[in-house]
Amino acid sequence: MKLAITGKGGVGKTTLTSLLAYLYAKGGQTVLAIDADPSPCLGAALGFPPEALKGLTPIAEMEELIYERTGAQPGTFGGYFKLNPRVDDIPDRFAVKHRGITLLELGAVEKGGSGCICPESVLLKQLVSHILLRRGEVVLMDMYAGVEHLGRATADSVDAMIAVVEPGARSLATAAQIKSLAGDIGLTKLYLVGNKVRSDEDRAYIEAHSPGLPVLGHLPYTLKAQEADRAGNAAYDAAPEMVEAARAIAQSLEKVLAPSPA
Ligand SMILES: Nc1ncnc2c1ncn2[C@@H]1O[C@H](COP(=O)(O)OP(=O)(O)OP(=O)(O)O)[C@@H](O)[C@H]1O
Numbered sequence: 001m002k003l004a005i006t007g008k009g010g011v012g013k014t015t016l017t018s019l020l021a022y023l024y025a026k027g028g029q030t031v032l033a034i035d036a037d038p039s040p041c042l043g044a045a046l047g048f049p050p051e052a053l054k055g056l057t058p059i060a061e062m063e064e065l066i067y068e069r070t071g072a073q074p075g076t077f078g079g080y081f082k083l084n085p086r087v088d089d090i091p092d093r094f095a096v097k098h099r100g101i102t103l104l105e106l107g108a109v110e111k112g113g114s115g116c117i118c119p120e121s122v123l124l125k126q127l128v129s130h131i132l133l134r135r136g137e138v139v140l141m142d143m144y145a146g147v148e149h150l151g152r153a154t155a156d157s158v159d160a161m162i163a164v165v166e167p168g169a170r171s172l173a174t175a176a177q178i179k180s181l182a183g184d185i186g187l188t189k190l191y192l193v194g195n196k197v198r199s200d201e202d203r204a205y206i207e208a209h210s211p212g213l214p215v216l217g218h219l220p221y222t223l224k225a226q227e228a229d230r231a232g233n234a235a236y237d238a239a240p241e242m243v244e245a246a247r248a249i250a251q252s253l254e255k256v257l258a259p260s261p262a
């Protein structure tokens with residue numbers, strides 16, 4: 001199972017990714033969680049101990065590795081470098097593991113204008129394609145808003161993309177935008193998850209205003225999520241009601257992705 005989680009800033013992408021990571025890991029699956037946000041914070045949301053996170057460097061910041069694999073210094077544009085650098089050993093060498101979850105941080109690539117081809121972006125693209133196409137575990141990618149950064153190859157190789165929304169007009173407008181961008185790159189398995197839902201009205205609002213996307217379920221609003229965030233604990237441990245809701249979401253996802261009987 002390969003999932004990408006996206007949505008407007010602050011809606012709860014990282015929180016949902018962390019809940020699903022624990023659910024799949026506790027269910028006995030091997031989980032690779034990828035923090036694809038340029039300001040990584042999935043490790044903290046997973047409640048990884050600070051010592052474990054200290055050992056984690058975003059791949060985009062590994063200058064020596066980028067040079068060794070692409071033959072060019074990061075931050076350089078143009079020039080000659082390998083377009084198919086070796087990446088297969090990177091997930092196991094540069095990730096950290098905690099409670100059955102392997103975490104990898106991609107880091108930020110400085111944009112050199114649209115269509116940037118720089119060594120670090122080539123390495124990251126190759127790495128993401130490799131992970132999505134060749135790795136057998138459950139892969140959860142915590143993205144940042146939008147799908148522009150998702151190439152066609154990535155879109156083809158994720159089983160589904162989840163757009164997280166809040167019961168408000170702005171995050172639903174972002175979901176509509178994501179839907180349109182996803183359509184442009186041929187991604188059709190796009191679903192909504194509501195978060196910070198406080199009432200049946202909130203739930204109904206999201207369902208009524210979905211831009212034509214199936215809603216997998218809703219996570220309740222709870223102060224426990226914020227307290228866990230402040231304390232560096234995982235929502236999975238702090239908020240059982242979120243865990244239950246995330247379990248229902250994972251089950252809906254399984255249903256919609258199950259091959260229809262012939
Ligand atoms: N269901 C919830 N109830 C209450 N607070 C929540 C809930 N879900 C998330 N939060 C809080 O909202 C904030 C943003 O959540 P999170 O970091 O998961 O969002 P995000 O979409 O990943 O944000 P960003 O766009 O910055 O990456 C955090 O402080 C988190 O604890």
Ligand SMILES: [Mg+2]
Pocket residue numbers: 013014015037041142
């Ligand atoms: Mg986030």
